[in-house]
Amino acid sequence: MGTITEVEEIKEFHVHLYWLSTSRRALNDAETLLDLIEKKNAEGYFVAKPLRVNPTPVGPHPMSSCEVWVPIEYFGKFYGWVAQMRPSTVSLMIHPLSRHQLLDHTDRVAFMGPSAPLNVETLQPPVTEHSPAQYPELGLGYSAKS
Template sequence: MNEVKRPVNSHKAYHAHVYFDEATVDFASELCREAGQRFGLQVGRVHEKLVGPHPMWSCQIIFGSKDFEQLISWLDEHRNGLTVLVHALSGNDLDDHTHYAYWLGDSQTLDVSQFTA
């Protein structure tokens, strides 16, 4: 695992990827659904497979800087031990998933090889 960098609101747009496994899929699905409803945000599919650079199953929440503080605080309080990757949407996928990658919970190693090919 890498050093854990806490989320910093320094960009206009973000993704939060809630990571889960077979035992926590129902809780994670509900967490993402509730976040979307509570904050009026777009929530992606609940992926019960590996997608993109993510080392675990995940669900994506799309949000902007205006929702950052409230959403991150709420996710941190309600994630019940799940790991959440928060990354900027700067237009550079490699930077977004490395330099601008922040964590709630334990950091994970992302497979960023698709961004360097």
């Protein structure tokens, strides 16, 4: 990987749920975990936004998955909760959202549960001009007022 000359503040994360597409139990466990995440969101316990469920590999992700966006303001609370609630049939791939997409998915990635190799050839462009703010309407993460 290239040399990074400046450190950017990380304000948003992706947590990808991974499970085997051939396992009905794993799919049920993933759906239950996603339902619990939605419930905790509705209760105001944390902010974590699940996106669509991918029943087959998509992009760099080698198996069934679902992406969950978490802003820095709730990352610690979400991480602590999901570390205790994650079923053994579901792995989590956690990475920061920065301008360096390839580094975020390789050198800066962490797994909870078994890891899985990524197809990094699909990550383009590897570096973007601006920080990748998601859900600006929430005023969190990169969209928070300083």
